[in-house]
Amino acid sequence: MTTDYVLSEVSDGIATLTLNQPARLNALTFPLVEALRAALAEVTARPEVRAVILTGAGKAFSSGADLGGMEPDAPDGKSTGERVADWMERATNRLILEMCESPVPIVCALNGAAVGGSVGMVLAADIVVAARSSYLYLSFMPALGLVPDMGASWLLPRRIGGARAMGLTLLGERIGAEQAEQWGLVWRCVEDAALPDVARLIASRLAALPAHAALEARRVFAAADSNSLEQQLAYERDRQREMIDLPAFAEGVRAFAARRPPVFPGR
Numbered sequence: 001m002t003t004d005y006v007l008s009e010v011s012d013g014i015a016t017l018t019l020n021q022p023a024r025l026n027a028l029t030f031p032l033v034e035a036l037r038a039a040l041a042e043v044t045a046r047p048e049v050r051a052v053i054l055t056g057a058g059k060a061f062s063s064g065a066d067l068g069g070m071e072p073d074a075p076d077g078k079s080t081g082e083r084v085a086d087w088m089e090r091a092t093n094r095l096i097l098e099m100c101e102s103p104v105p106i107v108c109a110l111n112g113a114a115v116g117g118s119v120g121m122v123l124a125a126d127i128v129v130a131a132r133s134s135y136l137y138l139s140f141m142p143a144l145g146l147v148p149d150m151g152a153s154w155l156l157p158r159r160i161g162g163a164r165a166m167g168l169t170l171l172g173e174r175i176g177a178e179q180a181e182q183w184g185l186v187w188r189c190v191e192d193a194a195l196p197d198v199a200r201l202i203a204s205r206l207a208a209l210p211a212h213a214a215l216e217a218r219r220v221f222a223a224a225d226s227n228s229l230e231q232q233l234a235y236e237r238d239r240q241r242e243m244i245d246l247p248a249f250a251e252g253v254r255a256f257a258a259r260r261p262p263v264f265p266g267r
Contacts, residue, residue: 005035013050013207015043022058027066028117033091037098044102047267050207053199054125055109064116092117096151099124105206105214109199110134120150126214127202128186130177131195142172159185210248211267
């Protein structure tokens with residue numbers, strides 16, 4: 001589903017979704033977010049798709065919210081804050097949840113600046129590969145007096161801890177790709193020219209995993225956030241009980257015995 005806002009391409013089991021408003025630095029307008037949600041739903045519903053790459057066209061991944069489109073007055077009598085909250089509920093919040101619940105793994109190929117809410121999009125991906133010139137910038141509090149949104153306030157401290165999350169929120173320092181890699185915000189920092197190939201290679205590896213890999217991996221770590229050690233051990237036991245009886249495990253055992261890579265069943 002290619003639109004003026006999002007390009008969609010599927011090849012060899014990998015879907016590439018590209019934010020396609022480079023002249024506006026891929027600002028998160030309502031049409032762009034809705035086009036991305038529709039494209040993500042369309043490709044992840046296709047059984048041949050086993051991984052998704054998310055990236056941006058032009059020199060930025062996304063400049064965040066479209067501040068120029070926030071008119072102070074509206075005919076419905078709602079304040080700007082009320083209208084933005086409605087938009088978040090209908091669009092951006094749902095996008096983050098849909099990314100985190102995607103049945104296939106998502107690779108973010110961070111090609112440039114990720115500012116404001118788009119930082120949440122980056123963090124919602126399963127694996128982030130960052131071009132060396134790219135950076136993350138939480139502009140909310142120092143520039144606008146707002147809290148981080150699009151899930152960044154939940155995802156960021158879980159990646160880098162509370163002290164660094166608070167520092168980034170209050171001080172508004174840009175985090176370059178190399179530092180993001182050192183802090184554990186991204187999987188790998190690569191040269192700009194290598195970004196598409198490296199992202200594609202990683203997506204290919206993810207596409208070869210069992211069909212349930214991304215969902216199960218997300219859920220086991222999400223459970224660990226709230227479980228005690230005893231509860232998490234029980235969770236692991238219950239998941240192994242079910243998953244060992246799935247075809248993927250049987251194929252893995254056969255492949256191990258035959259000294260070959262496993263070929264897991266499709267979705």
